[in-house]
Amino acid sequence: MNHAKPLLSRVADSIYWMARYIERAENVARFIGVNLHLMLDLPSEEKQWQPIVDTTGDARVFLERYAKATQDSVIEFLARDPRNPNSVYSCIRAARENARSVREIISSEMWEQVNALYLQVRDSQGLAADALPSYFYEVRMACDQFQGVTDSTMTHNEAWHFIGLGRCLERADKTTRLLDVKYFILLPSLSDVGTPYDEVQWAAVLKSVSGFEMYRKRHGRISPPRLVEFLLFDNEFPRAVRYSIGRADRFLHAITGTPAGTFSCSTEQRLGMLKSNLDYGRVEDTVAAGLHEFLDGLQVKMNRIDECLLRDFFAQWAAAAGAVI
Amino acid sequence: MRFTSYDPGEFYDEMFEPGGSPRPHAQLLIDTVESLSDGQLLRYQRGADRLLLQMGITFNVYGDSAGAERIFPFDLVPRILASQEWQRIDKGLRQRIHALNEFIDDIYHDQHILRDGVIPAEVIRSAASFRPQCAGLNPPRKVWCHITGTDLVRDRDGQFYVLEDNLRVPSGVSYVLENREVLKRIFPKVFEGLAVRPVNEYPSRLLETLESIAPRYAETPRVVLLTPGIYNSAYFEHSFLAQQMGVQLVEGRDLTVTHEGVFMRTTKGLERVDVIYRRIDDDFLDPEAFRADSLLGVPGLMAAYKSGRVSLANAPGNGVADDKVVYAYVPDMIRYYEGEEPIIPNVPTYLCWRDADRQHVLANLEKLVVKSANESGGYGMLVGPYSTQEQREDFAAKIAANPRNFIAQPTLGLSRVPTIIDDHFEGRHVDLRPYVLYGKEIFVLPGGLTRVALRRGSLVVNSSQGGGSKDTWVLA
Numbered sequence: 091m092n093h094a095k096p097l098l099s100r101v102a103d104s105i106y107w108m109a110r111y112i113e114r115a116e117n118v119a120r121f122i123g124v125n126l127h128l129m130l131d132l133p134s135e136e137k138q139w140q141p142i143v144d145t146t147g148d149a150r151v152f153l154e155r156y157a158k159a160t161q162d163s164v165i166e167f168l169a170r171d172p173r174n175p176n177s178v179y180s181c182i183r184a185a186r187e188n189a190r191s192v193r194e195i196i197s198s199e200m201w202e203q204v205n206a207l208y209l210q211v212r213d214s215q216g217l218a219a220d221a222l223p224s225y226f227y228e229v230r231m232a233c234d235q236f237q238g239v240t241d242s243t244m245t246h247n248e249a250w251h252f253i254g255l256g257r258c259l260e261r262a263d264k265t266t267r268l269l270d271v272k273y274f275i276l277l278p279s280l281s282d283v284g285t286p287y288d289e290v291q292w293a294a295v296l297k298s299v300s301g302f303e304m305y306r307k308r309h310g311r312i313s314p315p316r317l318v319e320f321l322l323f324d325n326e327f328p329r330a331v332r333y334s335i336g337r338a339d340r341f342l343h344a345i346t347g348t349p350a351g352t353f354s355c356s357t358e359q360r361l362g363m364l365k366s367n368l369d370y371g372r373v374e375d376t377v378a379a380g381l382h383e384f385l386d387g388l389q390v391k392m393n394r395i396d397e398c399l400l401r402d403f404f405a406q407w408a409a410a411a412g413a414v415i
Numbered sequence: 416m417r418f419t420s421y422d423p424g425e426f427y428d429e430m431f432e433p434g435g436s437p438r439p440h441a442q443l444l445i446d447t448v449e450s451l452s453d454g455q456l457l458r459y460q461r462g463a464d465r466l467l468l469q470m471g472i473t474f475n476v477y478g479d480s481a482g483a484e485r486i487f488p489f490d491l492v493p494r495i496l497a498s499q500e501w502q503r504i505d506k507g508l509r510q511r512i513h514a515l516n517e518f519i520d521d522i523y524h525d526q527h528i529l530r531d532g533v534i535p536a537e538v539i540r541s542a543a544s545f546r547p548q549c550a551g552l553n554p555p556r557k558v559w560c561h562i563t564g565t566d567l568v569r570d571r572d573g574q575f576y577v578l579e580d581n582l583r584v585p586s587g588v589s590y591v592l593e594n595r596e597v598l599k600r601i602f603p604k605v606f607e608g609l610a611v612r613p614v615n616e617y618p619s620r621l622l623e624t625l626e627s628i629a630p631r632y633a634e635t636p637r638v639v640l641l642t643p644g645i646y647n648s649a650y651f652e653h654s655f656l657a658q659q660m661g662v663q664l665v666e667g668r669d670l671t672v673t674h675e676g677v678f679m680r681t682t683k684g685l686e687r688v689d690v691i692y693r694r695i696d697d698d699f700l701d702p703e704a705f706r707a708d709s710l711l712g713v714p715g716l717m718a719a720y721k722s723g724r725v726s727l728a729n730a731p732g733n734g735v736a737d738d739k740v741v742y743a744y745v746p747d748m749i750r751y752y753e754g755e756e757p758i759i760p761n762v763p764t765y766l767c768w769r770d771a772d773r774q775h776v777l778a779n780l781e782k783l784v785v786k787s788a789n790e791s792g793g794y795g796m797l798v799g800p801y802s803t804q805e806q807r808e809d810f811a812a813k814i815a816a817n818p819r820n821f822i823a824q825p826t827l828g829l830s831r832v833p834t835i836i837d838d839h840f841e842g843r844h845v846d847l848r849p850y851v852l853y854g855k856e857i858f859v860l861p862g863g864l865t866r867v868a869l870r871r872g873s874l875v876v877n878s879s880q881g882g883g884s885k886d887t888w889v890l891a
Contacts, residue, residue, distance in 0.1 A: 095661075096681035098669050190471070191645050194658035198470075205471040248682065345682070403682045 097248045101192050103404035105249050108188035108196075109256030112204070115181035116233035117264040118146055118168055121298055122178075123226035128294040129161070132287060138275075139164040145264075145271045148176055165222065170215060178229060182211045197243040200236065207232045251341045255399075258338035262331045263392055265299055269321050270385040272298075273314070292317060299329040318381065319373040331388065332368035339365045345403075357398035364391050416456045417449050418833065421840045427573050427830040428842060429494055440497040440890055447605050448492065460491050460835055463601045472593050474648050474878060488883030489594055491602060494832045494845060494865040495888045504567070504575060504849065505859045507758030510749060512563055512851050515580060515736050517752040519559040522735060523549050533751050534744045541819050542738040543789050544583075546697060548704055549732030552721060555628040556854070560736075561728040562621070562692075563851040564588070564864075567759065569830035576762045576827070578846065580742060583734040584694050587864040588617060588850050589652035592659075594886040595862075610891035612861040617850070618659035621692075624854030625660075628726045629689045636689035639663045639679065641670070643695050643711045648879075653694050667695070672715030676724035690726045691716075697731045739788040739822045740766055763825060767818040776823040777814065780807045783823040785814070798874065800826050829874055832885065834867055844868045846876050847887065861889040 121142050129137050140159040143152045148167075151174060156163040171177045175184075186208040193201050210232065217225055237257070244250050272295045276288070292312045296302040301320065304327050309316040324330035339350075339361050346354050353359040376384050423431040430441040437445050448456065464486065467473075473484035496504075521528050522539060529536040539545055564585025566578040595614055598605065622638065629636030642653035644666050657664035669679050670688065678685035693700060699709040704717035719725045735741060743764040746757045765772040765783070776783060780799050787795040797810045814821045831842035849863035865885040866876035876882040 095663065096679070096683055096686045098663060098665065099680050099682055100666065100669055101663075102682045187645070190650075190654075193471075193654040194662075194664045198658075201471060202469055206469055209468065 094247055097252075099404050101195055101249065102252050103400075104188040104192045105195060106252045106256040106399070106404070108185050108192065108204075109253040110260040111181040111185035111188065112233050112236055113257045113260040114176060114264070115178045115185065116230050117260075118176065118178050118181065119226045119229040119233070120300065121145060121268070122165060122168055123223060123230065124294055124298045126161075126223055126226070127297075128290065131290045136287060137161075141271050141275055143167065145267050146176055147267060148174060169226075179211050179214075182208050182229075192249075195249050197239070199239045199243045203232070203236045203239050207236065248345055251344045254341040255338050255345070258334040258341065259392060259395065261329055262334040262338070263389070265321055265329050265331050265334070266385050266388050266392075268295065268298055269318065270382060273318065273381060276314070296320075301327060301329060315373055315377065318377065322376070323368060323371055323373060332365075332371075335361070335365050335368055355398070355402040357395060357402045360391065360395050360398055364388070364395070367391075416451070416453075416835075416839065418445060418840060421833055422842065424831065424842050425571075426828050426842065426844070427569055427571055429569075429830055429832045429845070431833075438497075441495050443608055444493065444495055444605065447607065456491065456835065457838060459602050463489055463491060463597050466597055466601065467593075470593070470597075471651070472590075473651060487590060487878050488869060489590075489597060490834045490843075490867060490869075490883055490885050491598065492833055492835060492840070493598065493605070493886040493888045494847075495890065496862075498890045501861065501889045503758065505861075507575075508565060508849060508851050508859050509857050510753060510755060510758050511565070511577065511580075511745065512560060512853055512857060514749040514752045515563075515582065515745065516558060516560050516853065518748045519730075519733050519736055520557050521752075523552060523732060528748065528751055531751070533747050534741070538738075538740055538744070539735065542735050542741060544697075544734035544738050546732035546735070548717060549730075552730075552732070554730045555630060555726055558628065558853050559730040559733040561624055561628065561730070561853050563853070564848045565851065567847045567849065568762070568827055569847075571828040571830075573830075575759055575847075577745070577759050578762055579739075580737055580745070581848070582737050583729065584696060585848070585850070586649040586652055586694075587848055587866075588860070589655040590884050591850070591860070591862060591864050591887065592617060593655070594884060598886045609888075612889045612891050614860055614862050617860050618656065620852055620858050620860075621656065622660040622662070624852045624858070625690045625692055625728055627854035628728060630723050630726050631689065633689060637662075637687060638690040638692065639665045639670075639688050641665055641667065641691050641693040641695055641713075643667075643699070647694075649694065656692075662692075667711045667713045670713045670716070672713060672719050677713070677716065677719050688725060690728065692728050697734060700727075700731060737789075739764075739786055740768070740819065743822065762827065765823040767814050767821040767823065772823075773814065773818055776821075777811055780811060782826060784826050785810050785821055785823045787813075788820045788822060798826065801874075826874070829868075829876075832865070832867065834869070834885075836869075836871075841871070843871075844874050844876065845885070862887040 125139065125142050139161055143149050143159055143164055146168065152167050156167060167174055167177065169178045172180060174180060186204050189196060189201055189204045211229065214225060240253060276291055289312060292314070293302055296305050296317065299321065305317065305320050308320060320327060321330055323332050325333055325336065327333055342358055342361055343350055346358060348354040348358060353362055423433065423435060430438060430445065432438055467486040467489060473486050518528060528534055529539060560582045562585060564581040564587060566581060567575045568578050569575050591614055625638045626636050638660070639662055640653055640657040642650060642664055644650065654664055663679065665679055671678050671680065671685065677688045677691070679688055695711055698706045699711045701712045701714060701716040702709045703714050717731065720727050743761065743766055746761055749755060749757045765776050767773045767776055776785065781802065783799045785797040790796070797806060829844035829846060832845050833840040834843040845865050845867045847863050847865055850860045852858040865887040866882050867885055868874055868876045868881065869883045870881050873881065
């Protein structure tokens, strides 16, 4: 008999978004940190800040409010702007707010970690430029610590599986966007690989997902097709899309109790189909058929999965209410 | 930091005798504090403040922008109660809660106490917190007040008095537990050599109490804690207690009522709920039974409760005894139901609907504390000695217009405890809120919340009005 306490739909929703926001904050902090570093290696005419705004998917909002993508404006927008819902600050605040509403579900250690992180970013207004790299590094480490504390202090129950699900789907989303933006900026130079800047730029893409060293161990020399393969189809690298989706699929099956390879709700069905696409995909075919179209398709499918999650788990109370009233 | 220049003043000091020598049970505590090197206590104090912020032990301030959180200031110097003194309080509280529970059950059934003329029937009829919807109800074990947080104060004479009973949804117990936790983490040495009675059994006792009132047979009845949500001023406490008891924290929208009972909405469908520890006032509990505009409550909850398919703690309707006019009759209730003299007296209370009392109150407004019968938290109050002519005139008019709604009490000289102010100790006024549980039996938590009025001379200890708190020690 299963003695596990049932999980409230509202709580599942909050805890899932808590995990997504932490993961999102970490990704944005890493993107900015890597870009700050990269800019030091590039001649001034090559310095670009617009692409990282494109990567986070907020270009339209950015252009409404800031005239030009400079280091200052992009950092302000992505790191601190409370009106940008995807800024590091807003994500951490939202993660904490969600954590606060499920404080009795998560461990005290998790709450204290996310609360301390919130106090840190709240007090970061007006940091000097030379303090920024270490600031973004600290935020990343604090987010990583949160994952570690989560895994080692919280029972690996249904709520924990929703945390894993949120984390993995957010990861897959961010890696997909990064690849989509960067690949096409760097693509024109594919034919003349060999300038030192290209090497630096491709390495920065890998560093943006903490994947540079792991890529080297796997494939050695940097080559764009291998890089695409690594970020999309690798089955061992934690930020690769295939790996993340595979993990998400396992978390979801742990939640429903349905055997792997089968499905009991549309979330499971769609996630399973997406997983197969990635399990059986080949980089050569994908590039030949159009990488952008493929990545775009991934985004659409992941958005669908989010809608299904809402219907199957989070908003279930609405359906239930309709049934009994 | 030393107590050499500390002035116990003209009030009852909890740590020092009138001459300035330590009370015997406080001697060891005073020695430990004085043995610290210069500045150490202040470093501990800053450490405690930081820890509270880090742990997110905060309350929300109404009227402030949404989500504004503050820590409830915590003073490191504990308030210490001798063993014998506590025994008397413990006995007095048991006696009082038992009588109050008898009274509530009587009021919603045969009303013997009114028929025997001990309390005028008019007092009950005119009490805003009397719920006709509860007449004839029989809550499990006939217990109506499962969780009580009685406010006690000590006057200049050293005697404790009951100021308020707080039967409805008393809060603050989480601070009792967290204050102890913080003090242990920051200043463990202070406990050395002393046998301070632990408070950490409270969550298990609370869970036992709640499980004991389950309406149906179940090996482990499902208990939930119903909160108004994260913007409520006591939200931290709601989530803390739910976490410590290992029960679900639910909001009204998580629950639904069917003809079978109350259910919560989970990722796997509807799950039956047996006992609800509700931290929502009667008024907002069920829009079908009480205020129709409540968005916090659960439609149909009262109907399910009345038919015995779910239990509620505290029982709706028990606030009738929180009415301050009804409060004045509690000593009579104790004599009537228990056949005993009250162990802890009430604060002498003038009832403005009595002509003689009202004339006395109106003639002495500058000396008295006037309270409206149904407010709490320090609202709707006139503290005569600290009031302006204009405020007194305002209250005089209100009293004349609605005498039933006002009572008055002498201004008490609340006892004081040394408190860290800047870099030295000053006496600050305190009260004491012990917590009492009532399920199968009555349990009194040894200790309670000591609230302290941090502003010099202030008698108002409420967190909403510049109050802080202290750890409360009951010696074994």
